[in-house]
Amino acid sequence: MDIRTLRYFQTVAREASFTRAAEALHMAQPAVSMSIKRLEQQLDLQLFHRHDRKISLTDEGQRLLHHADKILQATADAQLEMKELTGLNRGVVRVGIPSMLGSYHLPELLMGFRHSFPGLQLSVVEGGTSYIQERIEQGELDIGIVVDTGSRDSLKMIKLIQEQMLVCLSPDHPLANRKSIHFREFLDEELVLFKEGFFHRKVTDQLARQYQVTPKINFETNLIPLIQAFVRQGFGISALLDRAIADAGDLLGIPFEEPVIFDLCIAWRNDSYLSRANQVFVDYLLEHAPSAANK
Incomplete structure (x- = not known):
């Protein structure tokens, strides 16, 4: 053999x-x-x-x-x-990023990294947390930005950014004047959600099981502008990061009664060799992320 x-x-x-x-x-x-x-x-x-x-x-x-x-x-x-x-490394970083984070936090960080280290090549793959974790474990990605679910002992994780998920709705929605929204109230509404495999969708699915409710999902899409458009036109409400809601300009973000806060982490395989290029990338993110763990 x-x-x-x-x-x-x-x-x-x-x-x-x-x-x-x-x-x-x-x-x-x-x-x-x-x-x-x-x-x-x-x-x-x-x-x-x-x-x-x-x-x-x-x-x-x-x-x-x-x-x-x-x-x-x-x-x-x-x-x-x-x-x-022997100095033969080509300096390639293969990184997986989630859709919503990729749209808001990471573009500036990635451009800053490329400016600081023009000799290193970035290969970016987009996907949900589960997809990225599996690709890392299989050696197809070196590093990923994932939600810390505490369920992957094979991965080493370092906290990068803390985020809150808010209910996203239009200003004329009946719940628009609320200071907070109960999970059950959210589940009773028509919903516009990410597809399965994304953390935001997993949160909703877990809540639905907890309250024994079959959610009324009007649309499924991983495109944030499309989610914003559906909510804006009154086809349902959603749950997004506060940055994604603020970016829409005309949509409201209302917290859940029990705040949904989660940590986004840099992850790589516990048993893997972290190349110099990857280590430089990790160090750069930890130094420059808005709420990195070492700040």
């Missing part, structure tokens, strides 16, 4: 298809299939269930994938560290 074979195995497992794995690896499909066949013979184990054109991991395959992920990531970390020691 060698690193190359483990990479073939990992790709087939992730793609759940020999054909798609071969395309991802830029190889001929028979060569990939033969490599996996030899690996199974070498281990004297069946790693995949084969059902016509569908494949899935056996229990033994699941256990090998767990080890393969660790071995391949450790190899990539070692290669990166050795390159940096």
Whole structure:
């Protein structure tokens, strides 16, 4: 068993298809299939269930994938560290950011970082907290800005910004004169929400389960201007960061009776090597974020 074979195995497992794995690896499909066949013979184990054109991991395959992920990531970390020691690192930072934060806090920070470190390249991926966490764990992202839910021991997190989520509604809405709004009152309204996988949506879903209510979701979108437009036209109310509401200009932000406050954190894998480029990026965010933890 060698690193190359483990990479073939990992790709087939992730793609759940020999054909798609071969395309991802830029190889001929028979060569990939033969490599996996030899690996199974070498281990004297069946790693995949084969059902016509569908494949899935056996229990033994699941256990090998767990080890393969660790071995391949450790190899990539070692290669990166050795390159940096010889000055060969290209200085690429792969970072995941949530939609709302990306629209308000981060543009200025990212532009400031690029101005301060023009030799470093930023590759930015947008997504919800769960998506970003999974991409970090799988080694597809180096760093992410995520909501601290306290449920990922595999990630190291440092508090960056504290935010409050407010009820967003139009000035002529019946609840517009309230100083605060109860969760149940919010759930009783027609709602415009982010799609599943985003923290704001998870909060609403958790509240709905808590109060045993089926929320009336009129629209689902991850586009903040579209959410603002729907609320403005009276198609429902939403829950957004105070910055997103203030940016609309003509919408109101009213806090929940029990304030919904959460921490946005910089996150990376606990067991990973943090390259010099990534460390510089982390240090820059911590120094320049509006309410960074070290301030």
